[in-house]
Amino acid sequence: MIMQMNPHSTETRSPRAKIAVRDLWMTFKSPDKTKPDVHVLEDINLEILDGEFVCIVGPSGCGKSTLLNIAGGFFQATSGAVRIEDKVVTAPDSRHIFIFQENGVFPWLNVEDNVGFGVKRSTMAERKKVVEHYVEMVGLTGFGKTYPRELSGGMRQRVEIARALAAEPDVLFMDEPFGALDYLTRLRLRAEVTQIWQRERKTVMFVTHDVDEAVQLADRVVVMGKRPSRIRDIVAVEVPRPRDLDDPECRRLRDHIFGVMGLDHSGRATEIRGVGAAEEEDETEGKVVNLADRR
Amino acid sequence: MRARLESLLLPLAVAFGFVACWHFAVKWTGSDIFPTPRQVLTGTWELVEKGVLFKYIVASLFRVATGYLLAVFVGIPLGLLMGWFTRFRMALNPAIQVLRPISPIAWIPVAILWFGVSDVAPIFLIFLASLFPITVAAMAAVQNIQLVYIRAARNFGIGGLELFKKVVLPAALPQILTGLRLALGVAWLVVVAAEMIAVNSGLGYLIIDARNAGKRYDLVVAGMAMIGLIGLGLDFLVRRMETLDEVRWGLSR
Structure with a gap:
């Protein structure tokens, strides 16, 4: 059930790997020479299969968002590389769509035009069909002519998901997409994302600070350590979907992940913390992570 | 509905009170030169009958429209480029910041020297007066665009001119529009000043001419009232665009 990632890159690569992260290191050079550079990622090696849903969790500032940004082509790694279908990622690509926590839906376009933004079909009729299909998939039928400012945060995040899917990508990068939403909306969107993924089978790399979210969504959960971070553990979640978080296996995996993450917190090395308390703490830290990661 | 009625009635009540105060102030002081509201109305009618009021309004509006539109066509692209390309901004911004605080009025002698007493001088002054607020607004608008929109667009494979058209311009548009509104107000202020000196027609000319040729203060105030009302109308149009x-x-x- 629990696999330890091999840190050496020369190992054989699975032929079906869609995304391969190899010997990745990332250091943010400080613009101010008196301050030290920030080492964020150390020796990250990870393979993601075609159609796999992988969540990345870790403590604040661990660089999980940075890893996603490198895979998305927005940041350049200091050394090592991310390959998607054996091609080194150097720039953003419309086959690999990034979904942002701060919501990248264009406020000057209505829902329909947002969803249609990245559609690659040539005829108007086809475009319209694709847009309608994905607007319906995220449950926004009837809101086509509505502008984002008239929608709730959850609905705007749905628009962004629909816009990403309408571009018919084969990889989705989701950077704490539900981080800014209230708890109930987050629960609902998790369920919806699970359903959509089961239908579409895109390869998904999903960064979150919420361990419950990771266990509920992912085929495998990548647990990262404190900065400069390495991959501490990769946990396979082999529980059929839709998943009930009270399922004993889910609880066991969640506690295990907390344990792995807890190793970084002084004095709590072996103690598995209460889930509620841990989640609250993670949430406040999560916001700091994002600011730090985007600099 | 009630709120709408109030928003109409309250300003009308203030206007009525103002006109009444004006009327009695002129009566009580026994002024011979300063007109009563009624005299201004008859003065306005006189201008209509002579056929100059409409002609002067059109002349002023034509100058504002020409100078302002020129400024829009130069200022928006210039500001967008300055906002987008750091080098371009570094090179041009100091020059703009030096020129910007010079009142357009200060340019009047230079404008007359260059263009003589013709339509070109006031148009040039309006162009100058509108150019800086529009350029600065467009530049700031681009600099304030949220990075996430640019990143999302790039992710969908949008770049170059298409990025400008589909993302940079629409994202900057609200702030540009605020600059356009500001510039239109300034343009309308400047046309009056320019017409007092540089030409022989228009509302500014009407005011200075009425004063110089016979101290016709009823016509001076009539011209002022026209300027105010048209200014209100112009602002109303831009505000409509903001919705x-x-x-x-x-x-x-």
């Missing part, structure tokens, strides 16, 4: 869905998202009102 469009394309820009409403970025305006706090």
